[in-house]
Amino acid sequence: MFERRRVRGLLLPALVATVSLALAACGGAPADTGPEPGASPGFPVSVEHALGTTEIPAPPERVVSLGYTDQDAILALGVVPVAIREFTGGQPSATWPWAADLLQGQQPAVLDGEFGLEAVAALEPDLIVAVSAGLTAEQYESYSRIAPVVTQPVGDQPFQSRWQDTTRLIGQALGRGAQADGLVADLEARFTAVAAEYPQLAGKRAAVAALSSVGAGQFFVWTSQDNRGRFLTSLGLTVPATFDELAGESFYADLSAERLGLLDEADVLVWLQIPGTENATLEAQPGYPALRVGQEGRVVNASTEQAVALSFSSVLSLPALLDTVPAELAARVGG
Template structure:
């Protein structure tokens, strides 16, 4: 699991979209591709074929587009080559180099990429400058925070850099169709409040509108509770709560983003029992795999999350306080 201190990186923090379809800024000068990014401009002489993925979840977008990275930056989870189950089939027999911890410039250089995808990587300006001496570096669109790029915006940017735009549009249409079908199947859920919360290291908090998990709930037609929306986001994507007052996360639907190891800590969280969501059994507990799917928030992981989360939400919002979501009971959140 990840830490929740503001000073810690997203890599450590995040282990525990109602968005605009904004196209990335790109212009062509002759055969060059130019994409504005948060540190300047990415210039490619031609669509990239040999790609290193430094973003914590960008391997998913690349694999979905048919581009198998030659290097992948490990985020978390015990899965081969840093690729989670929803994307393993697309990896095939490839064995990309896995990079852990801080970015190794030497390792990246040894892979001889023609593009380095570093969107949502958290690299510094100095690291960007060094990596740019190896190959063009694609950062997130400057309109968004480091970890706040909507999934479709990011997919389109990577697709343009790799010459796979048509495939990206098909994928976006398919996933948006899944969200539309979900909303149409559950009109009574639309506009109800929902929160993705976490508890780790004695601290409780929630993910805010700039985060993939909150964006996922918005795509399903839920809204954030007013008290939570009024709070200040830390680093643009999360907030922390006072241990004496968890009421900002008291929503019609409370989704705990956690891991199996943290379930006991949530079960022992005394003030959780003051929440109506707890009293009425309107909580969903995400095990590590489902929490990972929501945390990745990718074109590949979100369909997985939809398939596994829909019956959990249905049980939580069935109007029967005696009904407890099976995964919540299995995790020990209810005795």
């Protein structure tokens, strides 16, 4: 994910200032009272996730999208959140063009900057989707006093969930699991078809990199276990093991200017520009003239929208990338 302030490679505005006494009055999560007369089919549902099991008693009608990119899956499933977390780019309703039509003319509130629990409580949500929010256990407990909360899938570290798992988990929480399964199956089939269309990509080494927004002379390279890297591997490409090794348990590796030459381990490089970062083109970097990948024309310079779509890596943003990026990759690897 992009970062506007460095916390493990992402901008993570403070999620919680303090838990006020007023919030305690919001009450706990709904008790498990079993199906009531007239209950909606499929509800209540129990959703198991990384920080617990959440009971959702009825179809949610006021959904807060607290994760940085969760709104895409929510919208794809036909639900318009009452509020959406700003991630990057300052788009209307914090929603990028590939998802804007699914707002159905509504204008959700935008949670931006440093907001507290009170701001979320004031929205009166009946579900808080925090799959890509990176909540701590304490933050999860605090938000759960407001409404049922779902976080990333069981076993996943924050910000490392596959788009397939995110879509399915949110579908389960919304009572639209079958619809989510269909969306996943359709997009996976699309990836398979595009990979077959560009067989020259198979086995080639590729990486996604960017200038860090935390200071000049620092760079990010995302791993094979990040959705940016998974986009490449889904097309038959491989991410050099060096970057996974450098990243350790993180989803990206930090490179200093002195190590920029490691980018030459890739046969083709996708270069992203993080919105708001100055002099962020690869060509503007002091080490660029020595890079073979640049000298040989093997760099795909992503547009701002492509860069953000790749960072979202959602069921809505990925189809637009498949329309353009694979052809650009194929043109640069040759063969």
